Amino acid sequence: MATHIQPEGLADKGIAGETEAPPVRSGERKFGSGIEIVLLALFMIVMLFPVIWMLETALKETKDIYAVPAKVFSFSPTLDHFKNVFGADSPVLKGFLNSVIVAGSSTVIATVLGVPAAWAYSRFTLKAKKDQLFFILSTRFMPPVVVVIPVFLMFRDLSLLDTRLGLILVYSAFNLPFTIWMMKGFIDEVPAEYEEASMLDGYSRFESFWRVTMPLLIPGIAATAVFALIFSWNEFVFSIFLITDPETRTAPSAIAGLIGGTTIDWGLVAASAMTFAVPVLVFAFLVRKHLVAGVTLGAVRR
Amino acid sequence: MANTLQTPPQTSAKAERLEAPPAAKRFAFLTDRKLSFLFISPALALLVFLSIWPLLWLLGLSFTDYSATRDTGWGFIGVDNYVEVLTSPVVHARALTTLIFVLGAVGLQTILGFTIAFLISRRVKGRGAITTLFLIPMMLSPIVVGLFWKFMLDVQFGVVNSFLDSLGFGRVEWLTQQRLALFSLVIVDTWQWTPFIMLIALAGLTAVPKYLYEAAEIDRASEWFKFRRITFPLVWPLLLIAIMFRAIEAFRLFDLVYILTGGGPGGTTETLSFNVYKVAFFGFDTGLASAYGILMVIVVTIAAQFYLRYLNRLQEG
Numbered sequence: 001m002a003t004h005i006q007p008e009g010l011a012d013k014g015i016a017g018e019t020e021a022p023p024v025r026s027g028e029r030k031f032g033s034g035i036e037i038v039l040l041a042l043f044m045i046v047m048l049f050p051v052i053w054m055l056e057t058a059l060k061e062t063k064d065i066y067a068v069p070a071k072v073f074s075f076s077p078t079l080d081h082f083k084n085v086f087g088a089d090s091p092v093l094k095g096f097l098n099s100v101i102v103a104g105s106s107t108v109i110a111t112v113l114g115v116p117a118a119w120a121y122s123r124f125t126l127k128a129k130k131d132q133l134f135f136i137l138s139t140r141f142m143p144p145v146v147v148v149i150p151v152f153l154m155f156r157d158l159s160l161l162d163t164r165l166g167l168i169l170v171y172s173a174f175n176l177p178f179t180i181w182m183m184k185g186f187i188d189e190v191p192a193e194y195e196e197a198s199m200l201d202g203y204s205r206f207e208s209f210w211r212v213t214m215p216l217l218i219p220g221i222a223a224t225a226v227f228a229l230i231f232s233w234n235e236f237v238f239s240i241f242l243i244t245d246p247e248t249r250t251a252p253s254a255i256a257g258l259i260g261g262t263t264i265d266w267g268l269v270a271a272s273a274m275t276f277a278v279p280v281l282v283f284a285f286l287v288r289k290h291l292v293a294g295v296t297l298g299a300v301r302r
Numbered sequence: 303m304a305n306t307l308q309t310p311p312q313t314s315a316k317a318e319r320l321e322a323p324p325a326a327k328r329f330a331f332l333t334d335r336k337l338s339f340l341f342i343s344p345a346l347a348l349l350v351f352l353s354i355w356p357l358l359w360l361l362g363l364s365f366t367d368y369s370a371t372r373d374t375g376w377g378f379i380g381v382d383n384y385v386e387v388l389t390s391p392v393v394h395a396r397a398l399t400t401l402i403f404v405l406g407a408v409g410l411q412t413i414l415g416f417t418i419a420f421l422i423s424r425r426v427k428g429r430g431a432i433t434t435l436f437l438i439p440m441m442l443s444p445i446v447v448g449l450f451w452k453f454m455l456d457v458q459f460g461v462v463n464s465f466l467d468s469l470g471f472g473r474v475e476w477l478t479q480q481r482l483a484l485f486s487l488v489i490v491d492t493w494q495w496t497p498f499i500m501l502i503a504l505a506g507l508t509a510v511p512k513y514l515y516e517a518a519e520i521d522r523a524s525e526w527f528k529f530r531r532i533t534f535p536l537v538w539p540l541l542l543i544a545i546m547f548r549a550i551e552a553f554r555l556f557d558l559v560y561i562l563t564g565g566g567p568g569g570t571t572e573t574l575s576f577n578v579y580k581v582a583f584f585g586f587d588t589g590l591a592s593a594y595g596i597l598m599v600i601v602v603t604i605a606a607q608f609y610l611r612y613l614n615r616l617q618e619g
Contacts, residue, residue: 033424040421040432043414047436050450050493053461057453070464113348116341124338132346134610139353141606143554145575146595149582150356150363153370173352176345205337206329234443236557241583252445256561259449266453273446284441288434292505295440295498296547 057270058082065266081271091246092272095254099276102164102239102250103232106171110228113172114179115221119209121180122187123195133181137297140177144237152241162245170238175228182227182298186220187213223290226283233280251276357599364592371586383593393594395569396577403484403573404552407491412545414492415499420533422500423507433504440497448561451490452477455562483563483571490558495548502544506537539616546609550602574598 057065059077085092120126121133151170152161160166190213198208236252243249246257255272258265287294332340364383368376387393422432439447454461455476463473476486514532523531556575559565565572565580572580578598582591 036421036424040418040425043418043421044432044435047439047493047497050447050454051438051442053454054450066459068459068464069468070459070461109348113345117345120338120341124334126338126342130614132342136346136349137610138603138606139349141550141602142353142357143556143575143578143595143598143602145554145556145579145582146360146598147353147356149578149588149591149595150359151352153363153588154356154359169348170352173348176349180345204329204332205334206332209337230441234445236443236445236560240560252443255449256445259452259561266459269449269453273449277442277446280441280443281438284437285434288430288437291437291501295501296543 054270055274057266058274060267062265062267081267082275084268085271085275091257092251092254092268092275094246095249095251096276098164098248099233099251102167102171103229105164105168106175106232107225107228109168109172110175110179111221111225114176114224115183115217116209117176118180118183119187119213122184123192133184136177136180140174140297148238148241151238155242160242162243162248164248166242167239167248167250170242171232171235174235174238175231178231178297179224179228182224182293183217183220185293185298186217186224190216223287223294226287227290227294230280230283360592360595360599363589364596366589368589369586370582370588376589379589383590384597386590387594387597392569393574393577396572396574399484399570400553400555400573400575403488403491403555404549406485406488407495407552408545408548410488410492411496411499411548412541415496415544416503416537416541418496419500419503419507422504433501436500437497439494440501442494444494444557445561447490447494448558451486451493452562455486477563478567480567480570483567487555487558487562487571490562491552491555495551498548499541499544502540503537506540507533510536543609543613543616546605546612550605550609553602553605554598 056072056075058081059079060071060075061078061080064071064075084090087093121129126132155161155166158166160169194212194216195205195208198212199205203211234252235250236256239250240253240256243253246254249257251272255269255276258269258272284291363376365378365380366376367379367382418436422429422436425432442450455463457463457473457475457478460476462476467473474482477483510533515528518528518532554575555573556579559571559573559576560579563571565576575598578591578594581587581594585591
C-alpha cells in the first residue's frame with residue numbers, strides 16, 4: 001500500500017533512519033559531491049601553494065629563484081641555502097639557539113606557575129573567582145605594541161633590555177593566561193571525588209593533588225606546554241622591541257633582519273623560514289587533537 | 303590473668319592510629335586556604351608585574367609630556383594627549399584603515415573558513431589528514447607568513463606576477479600601490495587565519511547530532527532546509543566566538559604590516575597598532591603614545607568584555 005507513496009527501494013532498506021539519502025536524489029547528490037571535491041581541492045592548492053613555493057625557493061639555486069617566468073617544476077634542487085642557515089657565521093643560527101632557550105624556559109615557567117593555579121581555580125571556591133579568571137584572560141587581549149612601551153621603559157630601568165631573561169619573563173606572562181585557562185578545562189574533567197577519596201585514605205590536600213590528580217593531567221599538561229612553546233616560538237613584537245643585540249635576539253627578529261638591506265637573499269630567507277617552521281609543524285601535529293581547545297585558550301572545547 | 307585483659311593504653315593507641323595515619327601529617331600544615339594562596343599568588347604576581355604594573359605606568363605617562371629619548375623629566379599636562387589623539391585627523395584615518403582591514407579580513411575569513419569546514423564535514427574519508435593540511439598556515443609565525451607573501455607578491459620576481467604575466471595581465475604592484483596594498487594585507491591575513499575559523503566551524507559541524515539530520519531526512523527536507531534550520535543555527539554560536547576572537551586579534555594587527563608594507567604606501571596600510579609604534583619609537587613622544595595606547599586598550603577591553611560575556615553564557619547554557 002505504502003509503495004506508491006515511498007520511492008522505490010526505500011522500503012527494503014529497512015527503517016528510513018538508516019538510509020543515507022533518498023534514492024531519488026542520488027544522481028543529484030553525486031553531482032553535488034563532485035563539485036565539492038573540486039572546490040575542496042582548489043582551496044587546498046591555494047592554501048598550500050605559498051608553503052610549497054617557499055620550500056621550492058629554499059631548494060632552488062639562486063639564479064633559478066630570480067628566473068622569469070617562475071620555474072615551478074624544472075629546476076635542480078640544491079641544499080646550499082640550508083647550509084648557509086647552519087653556517088658558522090650565520091646570524092640565523094644564533095637566533096635559533098636563543099629561540100630554543102627563550103621559548104623553552106618561558107614554557108617551563110608558565111607551566112610550573114600555571115598548572116597549580118589552574119588546579120586551585122578548579123577545586124576551591126574563592127572570592128570573586130570568575131572575575132579573577134576573566135582578568136587573567138583579558139591580559140591576553142591587550143595589543144602587544146601598546147604593552148611593549150611601558151615594558152620597554154621598565155626593562156630599561158631594570159637593565160633587562162637585550163637579555164634573554166627579560167624576554168623569558170614577558171613570554172611567561174604572555175602564556176600564563178592561556179595555560180591557566182586550558183589547564184582548568186583539563187582539571188575540571190578529572191573528578192574531584194578522586195582527591196576526596198584519597199584524603200579519606202590519609203593523604204593531605206597537597207599530596208592528593210600531587211599523587212592522584214597530577215599523574216592524570218600529564219597528557220593535558222603536555223598539550224598545553226606545546227601550545228605555549230608554539231606561541232613563544234612564533235612571537236615577534238616583543239622580541240623585536242625588547243632585543244636589538246644580535247647576540248641575544250630570537251629567530252623571528254633574526255630572520256626579519258635578513259630583509260633589511262637593499263638586496264635580499266630570498267634563498268636564505270626561504271631556507272631560514274622553512275627551518276624555523278619545521279618544529280612548529282611537528283609540535284602542532286603532536287597536539288592536533290587539542291587544537292580547538294588550544295587555539296581558543298581552552299575556552300571552547302570540542 | 304586480669305593483667306592481660308586489662309590493657310587500656312593499647313586500645314587508645316589503636317584509636318590514635320585510626321585517627322591520623324602518619325601520611326596525613328606530611329603537608330598537613332597546608333590548609334586549603336594556604337594552598338590556594340600558594341598556588342595562585344605566583345601566577346598572579348607575574349601577571350601583575352608584567353601586565354598591570356606596565357598598564358598603570360602607561361596610564362600615568364599618558365597624562366605627561368614625557369619623552370623616552372630626551373629623558374629630561376616630565377611635566378603633567380592633563381588630558382592634552384587624549385585630546386590630541388582623539389582630534390588628530392591622522393588617527394581618524396588610521397582608525398578607518400583598521401576598521402576596513404578588520405571588516406574585510408574577518409568577513410572573508412568567516413565566509414571561506416565556514417565554506418571549507420562545511421565541505422570537509424561532508425567528506426567521510428581522509429577528513430583528519432585534510433584538516434591537518436589546511437591548518438598549516440595558522441601554525442606558522444606571522445613573520446614567516448609575512449616573508450612568504452612579500453616574496454610572492456614582489457613586483458619583479460614574485461610568483462604571483464610571474465603567473466599574471468604569462469596569462470597576459472601584466473604586472474601588478476601589490477604592496478606599493480595605494481589601493482592594492484591594504485587589499486594585499488587583507489589577503490595575507492585571510493590566508494593565515496581562515497584555518498582558524500575553519501577549525502572552530504568544523505568542531506561545531508561535527509558536534510551536530512546525527513539524529514537531527516535523520517529526522518529531517520524522514521521529513522524529506524531539502525539540503526537547503528537542513529542547512530538553514532539545523533546546521534547553521536547550531537554552528538553559529540561557536541562561529542561567533544571565532545569571529546570575535548579574530549576581530550580582536552585583527553584590530554591589533556602589527557607584524558604583517560611591519561614585514562609587508564611598513565605602513566606604506568603613503569600610510570594607506572598603517573593600522574592603529576603600527577601608528578602607535580611609530581609615535582612611540584620614531585616620534586619618541588612617549589606620553590602621546592601612552593594616551594594612544596590607553597585608548598586602544600579601552601577599545602579592546604570593551605570588545606573582550608562582550609566576548610567573555612558571550613562565552614560565559616554559552617558555557618553555562
